[in-house]
Amino acid sequence: TPTSVNYHFTRQCNYKCGFCFHTAKTSFVLPLEEAKRGLAMLKEAGMEKINFSxxxxxxxxxxxxxxxxxxxxxxxxxxxxxxxxxxGSLIRERWFKKYGEYLDILAISCDSFNEDVNVLIGRGQGKKNHVENLHKLRQWCREYAVAFKINSVxxxxxxxxxMNEQIKALNPVRWKVFQCLLIEGENSGEDALREAEKFVISDEDFERFLxxxxxxxxxxxxxxQKMRDSYLILDEYMRFLNCRNGRKEPSKSILDVGVEAAIKFSGFDEKMFLKRGGKYMWSKVDMKLDW
Structure with missing residues (x-):
């Protein structure tokens, strides 16, 4: 069952993070109505959570x-x-005014509270202060009752x-801490748009950070290991991506063959999804948040 789905509806980005594993290989985006049709099919198949990425x-x-x-x-x-x-760089308050009530969680990527490090990573646009913006978004999430989450690679x-002080000050509902991941064809190997090798850390390094x-x-x-098998990833054509073999192998599109046929190719490990705590209190109505 596709309980929780990550729909990467676009590969275009205004940042150039050096370790990115979902890169701008195409500029394709489905027409709005087709995307809605696919989402309705996923709901029909048992989806409870959608994450747009x-x-x-x-x-x-x-x-x-x-x-x-x-x-x-x-x-x-x-x-x-x-x-x-x-x-977070393109979000304006008017978006919250219009759509905030329909959004449960906004996760903002922030890998460092040191601007020089953000520049080194490629997460930034020169003048704009990534960290300053994070605090502004935190405030809007409070005002418009959206749960605030931080993702760090x-x-x-x-x-x-x-990062203890900064994270505690921002007080997110969840702080997702990812170990930098190599995916062949995305950020490593010959046909990749990024070379993430220089960013990679050992499991021991990661444990020390934790x-x-x-x-x-x-x-x-x-x-x-947790990341590889426990995410259901849908690409811009609504194909499930199988990351099991260290690269992304696409299924056929759910729009063509239906959810059940496509998901068989996804390599998704439901046990691993549950083990990593993939299912959690993910509705804002269930969270007792001090907005």
Whole structure:
């Protein structure tokens, strides 16, 4: 059952993170109505949670595309959980005014609280301060009753950092900490658009980082092994991507063959999904949040 789905509806992005494993190989985005048709099929097949990702989701139609999908999933499909993962650089308050009520969780990627490190990683656009923006988004999430989450990719350049104070100050509902992952054809190997090898850290390095932050109650760690099999990833054509063999092998599109036929190729490990705590309190109505 596709209980929780990550739909990467675009590969386009305004950042150039050196370890990115979902890169701008195409500029394709499904027409809105086709995307809605696919989402309705997934709901029919048992989806409870949808996460919109990219690329950068707010790039398409200045956030209107993802806004309309969020509204559709909450209003029409009545999904318990609707979330977005974004770098946060393109989100404006007017988006929250229009679509905030339909969004359960906004996850913002932040790998470092040191701007120089963000520049080294490629997560930034020169003048704009990534960290400053994070605090602004935190405030909007409070004002518009959206649960706030932070995603961090731990890599060679931030593995020694102590983020305890900053994370506690931002007080997210969940802090997802990912170990930098190599995916052949995306960020490693010949046909890749990124070379992430120089960012990779060992399992021991990752454990040390986790140990340094063990008092942060909202921390949720994701090792490479957990990430590989326990995510249902839908690409821009609504094909499931199988990451099991260290690269992304696409199924046929659910729009052509249906959800059941496509999901057989996904390599998805439901036991691993549950083991990594993939199912959690993911509806904002269930969270007792001090907005």
């Amino acid at each position: 990219g690329g950068e989701p707010f790039l398409q139609d200045r956030g209107e595309f993802v806004g309309k999908l969020v509204q559709f999933c909450k209003q029409e499909l009545k999904l318990p959980s609707v979330s977005i993962v974004s770098n 731990i890599n060679r350049f931030n593995v020694e950092e102590d 140990d340094r932050h063990k008092d942060v109650s909202c921390l949720v760690p994701e090792s490479n």
